[in-house]
Amino acid sequence: MARRQNLTGWLFASPVVIGLLVFTGYPFLASLYLSFCEYDIFNPPTWVGLNNYRILFTRDPLFWTSLKNVLYYTVFAVPMGITFGVALAMLLDAKIKGISVYRTIFFLPSIVPVVATSVLWLWLLNPRIGLVNTLLRLTGVAGPTWLGDPAWSKPSLIFMGVWGVGGSMIIYLAGLKDIPVTLYEAALVDGASTWQRIRHVTLPMITPVIFFNLVMGLIGSFQYFTQAFIMTGGGPLDSTLFYALHLFYQAFMYLKMGYASAMAWVLFVIVVAVTAVVFKTQGRWVHYGR
Amino acid sequence: MDAEARARLTPVGMALLVARIASVAAAVAVALWLYLGYTPPKRSSYPGREKVIFWHMWTSNWAEVINNICRRFNESQERYEVVPLTVCGGSLKTLIATAGGDPPDCMGQWETVIPAWAERGALTPLDELMEPGDWARLRDKMYPAVREIGTYKGHFYGLATGMNIWACYYRPSHFKEAGFDPDKFPKTLEELDAIAEKLYRYDKNNNITRIGFTPWGLSHWIALFGGTLFDYDRNELSICHPRNIDALAWMAGYSNKYGYDRVLQFQAGLPSTMEASWPFMSGAYSIVVDGQWRIQQIFEYMPNLDYRTAPIPPPAGGKENACWSNGNFMIIPSGAKNKKGALEFMSFWSGVSDPARAAEFYTWGGWLPITPDVANAPIYQEYIRKFPEFKTFVDIMSSPNVQVTPPTPVQAYLMHRLGWAEDAARREVMSPKAALETIRDEVDRELKNTRVSLKPAS
Structure with missing residues (x-):
């Protein structure tokens, strides 16, 4: 009977298990194998040992450019996303009339498909007729060419990322709602100011949520691809050639699947390492209310 | 539902009941439409013929032109049927189809794929597929840029259907x-x-x-x-x-x-x-x-x-x-099933077999021909008279100074x-x-x- 139940359980789980093995497990292992091969899709892969990795680190300057670009994006976009997300969640935690309308408004950008967001921002950042530069002109400032300027292209994409913090904001908001009122009451009784309540009650209590968003944000930003692919194609002057975009070009434009697999594994190792470091530090700043 | 329950029905309950009936009715209607009214797109007009699967990248008005050329080809002979299909992001899909062992028989492409794909053995050398006499004639007639652009390491892989100047x-x-x-x-x-x-x-x-x-x-x-x-x-x-x-x-x-x-x-x-x-x-x-x-x-x-x-x-x-200069090219993947049919279609379109007939297609698309024979055809000359500014481009086409991508x-x-x-x-x-x-x-x-x-x- 127990065996039968077991079998039934596996049968029910089988779509997920098979899907995971076939569509995630197999490509995962295959890409590891391919990273040691030359593979152009047309012909069977041939084993070349560490050659792809050697080329990657010694003979492909664009690899370093793309790595620098993605680090730049991560270093600015992730902390900014957290800061704005938390700040916005706190504002939208206020008990005022029509608050759910405001919440909806700020959440909306995060449910707009990324392609639509990208096209929208292409218009907003248009140097001549875009809203951003039009507003700047009203204040007497001549705006840059944004995505057309190597110095401004990455900041433009970072601004655009901040616009979409609604998704993480909702999670912070849930975290804020979870903070027991008694803690604030105790702080009030002790005579804590607003800033002290934020600093010593609110922020420590939502550190698990910040930690979650930090990890997810890091993983997401290292894989940053779609917006750059649609909006800039890596230009101008490779200033938005992000790691995943370089990888995509190697695989599908230059037919170097083996090399692209090696790139993917290097990225995987970087992401795992960074995430491990963040996990290591959590003991010092993440409070689980215990 | 018994009489007692019906009597107890509140307005909200009634609304829910109506909604439930309406959604069931809609589902039944869709099922009926699928069963009775919907006919899948027709894949073939000539069931008995050998199919030539042709992928291309044209859409909207351009796709109409391409479909007309395919229709004319299908009407012109009784052995093959070209089945055109617009494939957006074509080179990537052809790549994957080729890797999967099921590529189209011919494909309209930009020339950048020729050296990269030919180098990897993914393209059929057209000079070897053609009868030697046909190939020699075509090679001598083509504009220099057309010949250069389709050639890689001594073999000819891409037959232009239209050049750009x-x-x-x-x-x-x-x-x-x-x-x-x-x-x-x-x-x-x-x-x-x-x-x-x-x-x-x-x-x-x-x-x-x-x-x-x-x-x-x-x-x-x-x-x-x-x-x-x-x-x-x-x-x-x-x-x-x-x-x-x-x-x-x-x-x-x-x-x-x-x-x-x-x-x-x-x-x-x-x-x-x-x-x-x-x-x-x-x-x-x-x-x-x-x-x-x-x-x-x-x-x-x-x-x-x-x-x-x-x-x-x-x-x-x-x-x-x-x-x-660059051009729209027809290539035949090395794994294509009907290479002869594909070649026949390509020859038909580009005017290798009948320049005067192909000249008409070139006027439909406003394309530059690949041989002077097409350019000199009466119908093409008529087109140039209608659009005198077009002559500038046709004249440049024969220039030895036109360069192609290395x-x-x-x-x-x-x-x-x-x-x-x-x-x-x-x-x-x-x-x-x-x-x-x-x-x-x-x-x-x-x-x-x-x-x-x-x-x-x-």
Whole structure:
């Protein structure tokens, strides 16, 4: 009977298990194998040992450019996303009339498909007729060419990322709602100011949520691809050639699947390492209310 | 539902009941429609014939033209049936289909795939597929650029169905307004520079309101300056050819004179260059370099527009009737099932088998033919009489100074980096020489990397 139940359980789980093995497990292992091969899709892969990795680190300057670009994006976009997300969640935690309308408004950008967001921002950042530069002109400032300027292209994409913090904001908001009122009451009784309540009650209590968003944000930003692919194609002057975009070009434009697999594994190792470091530090700043 | 329950039904309950009945009825209606009314798209009009699966990249009005050519082919003989299919992102899908062992029989492509795919054995050499006599005749008749562009390492892989040539379009009214005779288009690049300066217009804040002329596309200017990206005698790339550097320096000179950002700001405010919104038609440019397909677009969207065309004037010591050219190509993947059928269709379309008949297709698309036979066909000559400005492009087609993208297996990478070098020099972040030297080293490295990739050390 127990065996039968077991079998039934596996049968029910089988779509997920098979899907995971076939569509995630197999490509995962295959890409590891391919990273040691030359593979152009047309012909069977041939084993070349560490050659792809050697080329990657010694003979492909664009690899370093793309790595620098993605680090730049991560270093600015992730902390900014957290800061704005938390700040916005706190504002939208206020008990005022029509608050759910405001919440909806700020959440909306995060449910707009990324392609639509990208096209929208292409218009907003248009140097001549875009809203951003039009507003700047009203204040007497001549705006840059944004995505057309190597110095401004990455900041433009970072601004655009901040616009979409609604998704993480909702999670912070849930975290804020979870903070027991008694803690604030105790702080009030002790005579804590607003800033002290934020600093010593609110922020420590939502550190698990910040930690979650930090990890997810890091993983997401290292894989940053779609917006750059649609909006800039890596230009101008490779200033938005992000790691995943370089990888995509190697695989599908230059037919170097083996090399692209090696790139993917290097990225995987970087992401795992960074995430491990963040996990290591959590003991010092993440409070689980215990 | 019994009488008691019905009696208890509240208005909300009633509404829910109605909604439930309505959704069931809708589901039944959809099921009935699927069963009775829906007919899947017809895949074949000639069930008994050998199918030739043809993937192409055209959509909207262009797809209509392609479908008509396929229809005419199917009506012209009784053995094959070409089944056309628009495939967006075609090269990637063909790549995957080829890898999966089920490619189309022929595919319309841009030429950048020829060296890369041929190098990897993914394309059928057409010269070997054709009867030797047919191939010899075609080889001798093709315009030089058509032959070069389809050839890789001595074999012919891509048969053009239409070529693209670039020339100057200009607005006579702007010329008159600036005091120039529109019948006398500049004969040299230096004259063009001088006239362009007088054709620019600015507002009170010194922002550009009309561009006299601004260059783009380094490949065109390399051809005009007498440079080259590929040394065909030595069979190697020549990215840093002195005349290539001169061409890029001249382009950078425009940025220096008119301001890269200022031109970019102006262009950013213009509509896209697609079809009816092409900014030349609205007068945003006085002189612009563009392809022959614009003539038909102008006729369609702005038939009364006063414009002229002329070959791009060369600089001192440069080459006349020169430009970079590319084309729409038909290739046959090496794994195709019906290669003979595909070849027959390609020959039909490009006019190898009957130039006079194919000439009509070329007029439908406003394409440049691949052989003088098609160009000289009465129907094509009639087209040129209808669109006299088209003659500029047909004349350039036979010029030996038309250049094509270098036949290197890293063509896509080369063109990507060439765009970078052009950008770097025009933004003046690097000297033209340094920019070209940078990409020469990059492309050399890539070539080495790819060679390793093709011939792994044993």
